[in-house]
Amino acid sequence: MPISIKNCNTHNLKNLSLEIPFNKITCFSGPSGSGKSSLVFHTLANESKRRFLNSLPSSMNFFDRVPQSAEVESIEPVLPVWILPQNNPIVGSRLNLMDQLELTMDVAQLYFEPFSNLCPLHGAVLEDGGALFKENVKDLIENESDVLHFLIDRDIYSEKISGLPVRSYDQQDSKVREYVGEDQYWEIFRIKGSKVSGLEKKLSDFPFLKELSSVLYVQNQSSGDGKFIRLKDEDVCLECLDEGVKAPRSVDELIPFNGVGACTPCKGYGSVLEYSKGKMVKYPSLSIEDGAISVLSYSKFSTYFPVFLKELKRAKISTKKPFSEVEDGVWPILLEGKGAFPGVLEMLSWLEEKRYKRSVRIYLRGLQVEKRCSSCDGTRVSPIASRYDSLREQLPTYGEILKYTIEELLLELHDLTVKGKSVILNRALAKLELAVEMGLGQYRLSAKLKELETNEYQKSLLVRYLSYKGSGSLFVLDEPSLGLNLEEQKVLVKYLKKLSSGNTIVLVDHSKFVQSKSDLVVEMGPGAGHMGGEISYIGKFKKSKAKSFDLETPPKAKGKVSLKGVTFGDFKIKKVEIPRGTISTVSSYLESFSKKVMSDVVANDLYLKHFDEKLNYDTDYTVKSYNKYEEFDDIIVYKTNVDRASGRSTVGTMLGLSPHVRKYFANLPVSKNLGLKDGHFSPNSELGKCSICEGKGIRQIDMQFMEDVSFPCDECDGKKLNKFYANLSDGRITVHEAYNTPLGELFESLPTTPKIRRILEFLKMMNLDYLTLDRTLPSLSGGERLRVKFLNTLQKNIENSLLIFTSLSYGLSEVELVKVRELMIGLCGKGNTIILIDNHPIFKDFDVIDIELTD
Structure with missing residues (x-):
């Protein structure tokens, strides 16, 4: 069926x-x-x-x-x-590639061994609970002739032992005396210090003590010293006791999604947020008086700026020199404060108390950068969980295995045999083998999902789906x-x-x-x-003759811009060479890594040199030198991934065409006579939108516990605008008809500007002139939305600039990609340099930027 x-x-x-x-x-x-x-x-x-x-x-x-x-x-x-x-x-930072492949629990269960007689932290043989009790008792012994009294709660004594004791413990005088019935603790036996080696055998005469994990009071008769000691009904590791640690007792303690297994400093995220020097001081080339320290321009901190200047003058630090020249003296005062200036850290702590306000949270996050947690090194688990090593003869510690790449983990598990865990092992191996076959072998298990490129994320999700049983x-x-x-x-x-x-x-x-x-x-x-x-x-698939495209040849490079000695995170790159005046693709061991290098290092550093500020301050990097410094009019990183869009976002608003149409109708004689403005023709304006559906064109009825019901608004007939304004006409077309006419036809009768003509030319070239102004972005296909977003970035006239694009081929057929290719080559004709992070075969004849890592 x-x-x-x-x-x-x-x-x-x-x-x-x-x-x-x-x-x-x-x-x-x-x-x-x-x-x-x-x-x-x-x-x-x-x-x-x-x-x-x-x-x-x-x-x-x-x-x-x-x-x-x-x-x-x-x-x-x-x-x-x-x-x-x-x-x-x-968008969150918690999930990583290991979670996506559903390996987090599998690896934890593979390691966790609740029935071993060896300590999973030290490998030492676990001792009986009595051994721990004996070690605590030894601390009370000074001489072999000492006599030790062992007492328990009288309620337990009365229930488990017949008869009355010889002695009891007087809590007021803190000493053992002849039996008094009112005393809380009654003696069960006593031994000499020289006989402590036989204590475990003596305890075995009272099995209920272990069963109840009873607390005994032990006192040295000679010294009068005593303490309460619990007799545990479990095996213990003496090395753990000396170190003051406790090995995980459940698999939950190896998982980062709860309080017992997660690393405390990063709360199981593998990364922490730290206040960034680069975000507090965005313009180090400026003087302090000219606004180098951006954090002090915040409205709630600006009143302290004159105080800060006074403290610097008292410390004889120039406020007229560039911040970079006086940084060593200024930075400690800026952070910790001095005199009447409280310091930025203190002022930020005031704001931390108001994190319940959204604006405060946004501002604080804007001053922070995400860095790998130094405590867990990105593994997300607690230090004790990291040391867990129940398979010490076969595998490294649990913490070390979490730092592996997918391929390295596959090699470790391939020949592994663990009694009773073949199902878990085979399930993990199947996923790892598929992941390697899908090209994910070089990715670290701890790679953040949010940092993966679209195709990398899709590969990881495919591994999960294709492993479905x-x-x-x-x-x-x-x-x-x-x-x-x-x-x-x-x-x-x-x-x-x-x-x-x-x-x-x-x-x-x-x-x-x-x-x-x-x-x-x-x-x-x-x-x-x-x-x-x-x-x-x-x-069935019909094999047709492959289409041959007459591809336009990209222009030849006019020299190269070389960045040398690039350090980025844990990576070192000897040299990055960018061909000038042409289109280049990027080759590295990971596509997401290529994007980071080009967007967060190359574009960032060039932008800093050109405009004395960075595109973003979230990345720490260094560039040692340039072999040749080129001037660009602009440096632009285009994010062409298909994002979510609201139901009110339309093709016309994104491309800037709707305002032009609204202005045209507002300038009609009839509109002027009626005193209508541009807003009267916008469904997003209070002036023009339908008052019943609020410019949505539909009405939605909340059905409480059932699904909401939607239907076209009966007031505006689904036109979104006030019906009177929607039906205004220039003699050829009404406002509503203009919003719903294909763009290629609409502007044949409407006046245009050079900017509008340029957009229309691009729309026709990209085969998008069938779209209408009122077409909502969520209703577009992935390929349509990507091309619309791409064209949106090209609205202004771009010349002699560095442009970086990612994932341009997603959702597009070869015919459409030929158009995209022609458009990029046209941009190169205006002196632009284009870097394209996309591995589609149609771009294979472009120059290649090789990113080679060094040790």
């Missing part, structure tokens, strides 16, 4: 119906914007997720967003769904071949075939290889936007 989708009209889909076979791989292809995402993600995946979340109690789905219902007549049956997004949604689920994957070479794509297909035995797989992918290995191919089209939304072809 297949998954049947009937009469789907989501976004640009045109009453589309189809059947997706069970336990098969179905691949959707077609131009970006043709309706692939609308059908696969906004309909099938979202509707499956929505119905699943709605079946849960509200307490369980509180932390997940329930998708809006899709415009579809029916989907039957609806399966539990797993979704692979085309972005990295992780269940059945009856639906997997919806967006571009799973993203960033994979042909060999890795073969691995992907091999595991997808395994997964499809019992599960249904639906994917969107432009890779011809992945399409050829799918059981069913659905091609959407024939065009994009309103020209798409239909099924152009459905059936």
Whole structure:
């Protein structure tokens, strides 16, 4: 029985119906914007997720967003769904690659051994609880002739021992005396100091003592010294006792997600936030009087700036010299204070008390940088957990293994045998082997998920999905071949075939290889936007003649800019050479590392040299020298990843076209006569938006314990604007029609400016002129949104600048990438230097910047 989708009209889909076979791989292809995402993600995946979340109690789905219902007549049956997004949604610092691969608990369980007779910290043989008791008793012995009295609580004595004792303990005089019934502690036996070696045998005559973990009072009759000692019913390590530590007694103590297993300084994050010198003093080349110390310009601290200047003058430190020249004398006073100046650390502590205010939290975080925790070295676990070494003959300590790369861990576990843990070991090995095959071998287990590039994050999530052992689920994957070479794509297909035995797989992918290995191919089209939304072809993959593109050759480099002696985190790079006036891709052992070097080091340092400030202050690095210093008009890092967008964000607002249209209608004679302004034609303005739906075009009814109901606003007919303003016309087109007319057609009749013409030219070149001003960003496909965001960055005229792009090929077909390539080459023609962090084959003829690490 297949998954049947009937009469789907989501976004640009045109009453589309189809059947997706069970336990098969179905691949959707077609131009970006043709309706692939609308059908696969906004309909099938979202509707499956929505119905699943709605079946849960509200307490369980509180932390997940329930998708809006899709415009579809029916989907039957609806399966539990797993979704692979085309972005990295992780923003928190706690999760790392080990968590993503679900290895954290597996490795902890592999190490944890609750029944060993050896101490997991020292390897010493565990002693009986009586041994610990005896060691504590020895501390009371001064001479072998000393007599030691052992007493217990009278209630326990009365319950467990028949008869009365000979002696008891007088708490007022703190001494053992002849038996008095009112005393709280009664004697059970006494021994001489010379007989302490037989104490454990003596204790065994009273087995209830251990069973109850009883506390005994022990007193030396000669010296009068005494103390309470607990007789533990457990084995102990004497070396742990000497050191004052306690080995983990449960697997939870090896996990960083709780208070007992987490590193205390970093709270299990593996990193800590520290106040940054670079963020407090953003302009070290300026003098203190000219504003070098940015932290003192904060409104709540600015009143202390004159006081600070006075203290510096008293210390005979110049306030007119650049901060960098007087830093050694100024910095201690700035931090710790002097005289009437309290110091920045003290002032920040005042703010810490008001962290409940959002503005204060944002400001404090803006002064901090994230650094690896020095206590746990990024492993996230406590020092005691790091030392755990139950497999000392076979593996390093638990803390050391957490610092390994995926490949190193695989080599360690490959030939390992641990009695009773073969299931855990085999499960971990299967994931590690798949991760290595998918190209993740060089990544550290402690790598933060939020720092991974999109394709790296997708690979890690794919390893998790492809290791799934269940059945009856639906997997919806967006571009799973993203960033994979042909060999890795073969691995992907091999595991997808395994997964499809019992599960249904639906994917969107432009890779011809992945399409050829799918059981069913659905091609959407024939065009994009309103020209798409239909099924152009459905059936087995049709091998067609490969399209040959006449690719424009990028311009030759005009020299190189070289950065030498780059130090970045734990890495040392001898030299980074950037070809000038052309396009270059970046080659290093990890794509996320390439991005960090180019964005956080190269761009940052060049920006500092040009404009006396950094693009960001979150990264510590040093650059020893330049072989040739080049002047750039601007240095820009473009983040082209597909981010979330609000429902009010539209193509027109992002590209800056909507303001131009609003101004055009506001300047009409009829508008002037009525006194209308630009805001009267904006759904985001109090002047123009519909008062009932508040400019959303839809009304939403809160159904309390049921799913909310949405329908078009009956006041504005879904036009978002006040109906009167929406229907104003220039004689050819109304305001509402202008917002919903393809851009390529709209501006044929509207006046334009050079900026508008440039944007329209780019839209046509990128095959996006079918979009409308009112098209919301969430409704765009990944490829459409990426290109719109890319064009948004090119609105101004850019010349003689350094431009850094990442992940430009994501979600785009080769035809669309040819357009992107032409656009970049056109930018080089204006004297720009482009660095592209993207490994798509269509960019393989560009220059390559090799980043080679040195020891």
